[in-house]
Amino acid sequence: MSKKILIADDEQNIVISIEFLLRREGFEVLIAGDGEEALAKVRAEKPDLVLLDVMMPKMNGFDVCQAMRADPELSATRILMLTAKGRDTEVSKGLGLGADGYMTKPFSTKELLAEVRKLLEM
Amino acid sequence: MHRRILAGDRLIAAFLTGCALFNYPLLSLFDRPTEVFDMPVLYAYIFAAWALVIALMAWAVERPFK
Amino acid sequence: MLEAPVVIAASLLYLGLLFAAAWWGDRRADQGRSIIANPTIYALSMAVYCTTWTFYGSVGRAAVSGIGFLPVYLGPTLVMSLGWIVLLKMIRIVKANRITSIADFISSRYGKSHGLGGLVTIIAVVGIIPYIALQLKAVSSTVSLLLSYPEIVMPHRSATIPVVADLSFYIALILAAFTIVFGTRHLDATERHEGMVAAIALESGVKLVAFLAVGIFVTYGIYDGFGDIFDHAAAQPQLQHLMTATPSGTGYSSWFSLIILSGLAVLFLPRQFQVAVVENVNEAHLKRAVWLFPLYLLLINIFVLPIALGGLMHFAGQGVDADTFVLTLPMSQRQEGLVLLVFVGGLSAATGMVIVETIALSTMVCNDLVMPMLLRHKRAALDESKDVSGLLLNIRRGAIVAILLLGYLYFRLAGEAYALVAIGLISFSAVAQFAPALIGGMYWRGGTRGGALAGLSAGFAVWGYTLLLPSFAKSGWLPGDFLTQGLFGVELLRPQQLFGLTGLDGISHCLFWSFLANIGAYVGVSLVRPPMVAEATQATLFVDALSESGQGGAVLWRGRAQVNDLQELVGRFLGPARAQTAFAAFARRQGGSGSSGSSGDGRPEADAKLVQFAESLLAGAIGSAxxxxxxxxxAKEEPLSIEEVMHILDEASQLRTYSRELERKSRELTAATLELQAANERLQELDRVKDDIMSSVTHELRTPLTSIRAFSELLRDDPKMHLADRERFLGLIVGETERLTRLINQTLDLAKIESGRADWNGCELDLKEVIEQSIAAISQLVREKEAHVEVDLPDNLPLILADRDRLIQVMLNLLSNAVKFLKPGSGRIRVTLALLADGLEVGVADNGPGIRPEDQQLVFEKFRQVGDTMTAKPSGTGLGLPISRRIVEHFGGRLWVESVAGEGATFRFTLPFAVVQQPAAVVPEAGTGGSLS
Structure with missing residues (x-):
């Protein structure tokens, strides 16, 4: 059974590129365009991993991360934060809120895949 | 400080005004046998000038400065 | 009803009232709730200036010389206008140096000289005792007048009354008792008598009320107002001269001399010095006294001339003394109540003067005459006695009794003699002799003890020769030819035409010669040698009393003394208990024992400050000398040289200057620190803003880069990718690079505008033409969206001043924004141009999704794009609107948005006319309703 990954980002082109990449590697891909949609899909679909953009409309990535970690049912879901703001404070804030990994935009597709696989223990 | 200097200056002005009003030759201008307000003009003049000087002094020390 | 028992009872009742007032004042002072700590009471106490010489005598003078009675009150008025300056300085000096009398003041100024203090005391006693006698005479005369009621009999032969039957004798004794009780309760280092001052203020009130009552009675009771009196008087040729200045040639010079003389007297009469300077509890009280005391003088003089004229007309040819008109006019009208009130008023004028004058004189006699003699001749006894405070008090009590008895004796001896009648001005002339030494001492450092002694002696001698002796001669106590022939028959020495000087009245003549001698000797002798150490020290303390550098701080003593010895010494004069209290208080203030180390035998040694403190305590009790x-x-004093004294004073003054400088610096530092703090906060704020912007810019740059890199790697890693995907990805890459380019350009553009380095090519433009050009440029986009553009652009509108390219940039931004959010196919854009009062307004309306109210301000912030869903994610940079707004504002306009969510949005901006029609209207108001600003 293939692993299920949710991409949460409001940048259409980034979603397109990551979606293409992950599908090519055989993952099942879900998409959310804002924070609220992302949280709803996480609860509904229980993906194995969420690629979570920080700067999103309606609910930012930190808030989504915090809400997920507060929900025991979602404890198995891995979270990989993606952000264009690469400052140390942002990184530590994400990790502090319970994210499992952190990548700074722009990232290399190979590194992203490696990180995804690591988090999914593949 | 400023207040005191100003009050002092006003009092000196009142002093000089009084010196002028109460002495020759201003006094001699009113030294004539006529009457104003039913009283001798000299008598009326001195009391009016006196009251004026007192009013000046009161104004100098009592009125707050802006 | 005015029989002897009534008069005596009224007198005793009134004196009882005085005792009660004084007792109450002292009690309140002891409780720390002073009733005299009040500027009005202070001003009233100064009115002790008005004695019976005013109360009865003014009318007498007016009956002879018309307005000639007035200069004696105009002088004090003028001096009080300088009171803020001169009196304030005197008060400061007196408080700083614990000076208790005018003799002490002069003695202290010139190096604490016994000789000077003694001389001043002698002058004061000689000048004042006859004046006290005059008060007793007034009381005595009025009593005998009352006792003959209802007849009016002039008391010319009062001396025939035996002493034991003379009421004024008993009044003198009662006054002595009063003065002893309230003037010598204890030896005080400040020598203040609150109860006495309270009683004096009360007396001032009583005499003013009494005099005004008589004045109103005469003017409106006997006559029909001022006009009536003056009309009647005008009909009498012999009264004409009273309406004008004295006709003789000396009129104005005499007038002028009296103003000067009375002005000096109001400062230097011992009783005035006592109430105005020594008894002053708060120098702020001076403020009200400056005008209230002159006002008192004015009030008490208003009715003098009417009473004089009324009396002269009423008693024409009856031989009634004008000095008694105040009493005899109501007597003649059988106004018994008023008569009694006037009598009490006169009594209060007499007693007030006698009490204060006696206290002041007794302090001077004790401290400046008796003490020096005791120190010289009975030193051993003084040193042996453990507590001489009782002795001191007894000396003062003795002095009080002696002064009052001398006064009474003089009155009995002089009787109706000229020497008594003229004594008011003679006294004034005597105390005026203090002026050069005292005023000179306050303002001139060069005055020396020798100079002051010479000046005072010369002035006093000339006064005695030209004024006192002639008054004796006129009284028949000296051969009259002394006046007309001159001393030893030398004509040049005629006392009232000294060296042949004629044309001046006796007072002016004395004033001129005595001041010439006094000032000449004072200045001349002072200039012979430079001031010695003690003189220079005191000169600095006095002259600089008002400047901050003159206030305390400098310790001008060097030597060795022991605390115990000092305390014992002070205790001998003030009483051991008081000394103990004072020393303990001083130690507490100093925060230590007041000693510095101890001498060989283990007893604490006093430092210089404590020695000075002890000396000032003693000075309050026995005089500074x-x-x-x-x-x-x-104390074993090691004398300081004048250089050392000056050095210490300089140092103290420099220290104070330095500490003031420090204070100023520290204030400046505090202010600078605050400023720095504010600047730092601003900087941090700016930093934060800059950080935010950098962070935003970074974010905005990284986002397209992320897509570009991802697509590029996908293309690189997968050579076999479908052609369709390949082309699609390449297209997206190109689109993202365009976005990057736009972003970079706009960021730089905005940075240029914000930093003020943008180039603006302002010229007069037809806005309609600019709008049409912009619409044309965007028509391709519009066609792609299948939208429709409506325009409503009137012709011939006024020109506006702006940069053409920049305006096109704004229009393109607004139009492309509008197009971007339109639904394909049904979109409509409406562009309008409207005329306002002071400019033009452009509107760009669309029928797109609109902007929620909470977002309507956000769209103008940098990098704040507003969109709901992924599909609505705008493709712009988030800088277009902020840039547009700045451009519009640069040309004096405003840019805002009006929108209802779901019904489209309208962006509007205004621009002012090129030719300003209303100069003030630089920033135009929004023309249409619904402004969002």
Whole structure:
């Protein structure tokens, strides 16, 4: 059974590129365009991993991360934060809120895949 | 400080005004046998000038400065 | 009803009232709730200036010389206008140096000289005792007048009354008792008598009320107002001269001399010095006294001339003395109540003067005459006694009794003699002799003890020769030819035409010669040698009393003394308990024992400050000169040289200057620190803003880069990718690079505008033409969206001043924004141009999704794009609107948005006319309703 990954980002082109990449590697891909949609899909679909953009409309990535970690049912879901703001404070804030990994935009597709696989223990 | 200097200056002005009003030759201008307000003009003049000087002094020390 | 028992009872009742007032004042002072700590009471106490010489005598003078009675009150008025300056300085000096009398003041100024203090005391006693006699005479005369009621009999032969039957004798005794009780309760280092001052203020009130009552009675009771009196008087040729200045040639010079003389007297009469300076509890009270005391003088003089004229007309040819009109006019009308009130008023004028004058004189006699003699001749006894405070008090009590008895004696001896009648001005002339030494001492450092002694002696001698002796001669006590022939028959020495000087009245003549001698000797002798150490020290303390550098701080003593010796010494004069209290209080203030180390036998040694403190305590009790002598007896003083004194004073003054400088610096530092803090906060704020912007820019740059890199790697890693995907990805890459380019350009553009380095090519433009050009440029986009553009652009509108390219940039931004959010196919854009009062307004309306109210401000912030869903994610940079707004504002306009969510949005901006029609209207108001600003 293939692993299920949710991409949460409001940048259409980034979603397109990551979606293409992950599908090519055989993952099942879900998409959310804002924070609220992302949280709803996480609860509904229980993906194995969420690629979570920080700067999103309606609910930012930190808030989504915090809400997920507060929900025991979602404890198995891995979270990989993606952000264009690469400052140390942002990184530590994400990790502090319970994210499992952190990548700074722009990232290399190979590194992203490696990180995804690591988090999914593949 | 400023207040005191100003009050002092006003009092000196009142002093000089009084010196002028109460002495020759201003006094001699009113030294004539006529009457104003039913009283001798000299008598009326001195009391009016006196009251004026007192009013000046009161104004100098009592009125707050802006 | 005015029989002897009634008069005596009224007198005693009134004196009882005085005792009660004084007792109450002292009690309140002891409780710390002073009733005299009040500027009005202070001003009223100064009115002790008005004695019976005013109360009865003014009318007498007016009956002879018309307005000639007035200069004696105009002088004090003028001096009080300088009171803020001169009196304030005197008060400061007196408080700083614990000076208790005018003799002490002069003695202290010139190096704490016994000789000077004694001389001043002698002058004061000689000048004042006849004046006290005059008060007793007034009381005596009025009593005998009352006792003959209802007849009006002039008391010419009062001396025939035996002493034991003379009421004024008993009044003198009662006054002595009063003065002893309230003037010598204890030896005080400040020598203040609150109860006495309270009683004096009360007396001032009583005499003013009484005099005004008579004045109103005469003017409106006997006559029909001022006009009536003056009309009647005008009909009498012999009264004409009273309506004008004295007709003789000396009129104005005499007038002028009296103003000067009375002005000096109001400062230097011992009783005036006592109430105005020594008894002053708060120098702020001076403020009200400056005008209230002159006002008192004015009030008490208003009715003088009417009473004089009324009396002269009423008693024409009856031989009634004008000095008694105040009493005899109501007597003639059988106004018994008023008569009694007037009598009490006169009594209050007399007693007030006598009490204060006696206290002041007794302090001077004790401290400046008796103490020095005791120190010289009975030193051993003084040194042996453990507590001489009782002795001191008894000396003062003795002095009080002696002064009052001398006054009474003089009155009995002089009787109706000229020497008594003229004594008011003679007294004034005597105390005026203090002026050069005292005023000179306050303002001139060069005055020396020798100069002051010479000046005072010369002035006093000339006064005695030209004024006092002639008054004796006129009284028949000296051969009259002394006046007409001159001393030893030398004509040039005729006392009232000295060296042949004629044309002046007696007072002016004395004033001129005595001041010439006094000032000449004072200045001349002072200039012979430079001031000695003690003189220079005191000169600095006095002259600089008002400047901050003159206030305390400098310790001008060097030597060795022991605390115990000092305390014992002070205790001998003030009483051991008071000394103990004072020393303990001083130690507490100093935060230590007041000693510095101890001498060989283990007893604490006093530092210079404590020595000075002890001396000032003593000075309050026995005078500054005696205090210096006494302190010297227990302290081994090492004399300071004048250079050292000046050095210490300089140093103290420099220290104060330095500490003021420090204070100023520290204030400046505090202010600078605050400023720095504010600047730092601003900087941090700016930093934060800059950080935010950098962070935003970074974010905005990284986002397209992320897509570009991802697509590029996908293309690189997968050579076999479908052609369709390949082309699609390449297209997206190109689109993202365009976005990057736009972003970079706009960021730089905005940075240029914000930093003020943008180039603006302002020229007069037809806005309609610019709008049409912009619409044309965007028509391709519009066609792609299948939208429709409506325009409503009137012709011939006024020109506006702006940069053409920039305006096109704004229009393109607004139009492309509008197009971007339109639904394909049904979109409509409406562009309008409207005329306002002071400019033009452009509107760009669309029928797109609109902007929620909470977002309507956000769209103008940098990098704040507003969109709901992924599909609505705008493709712009988030800088277009902020840039547009700045451009519009640069040309004096405003840019805002009006929108209802779901019904489209309208962006509007205004621009002012090129030719300003209303100069003030630089920033135009929004023309249409619904402004969002």
């Amino acid at each position: 005696s205090a210096r002598v006494m302190v010297a007896s227990v």
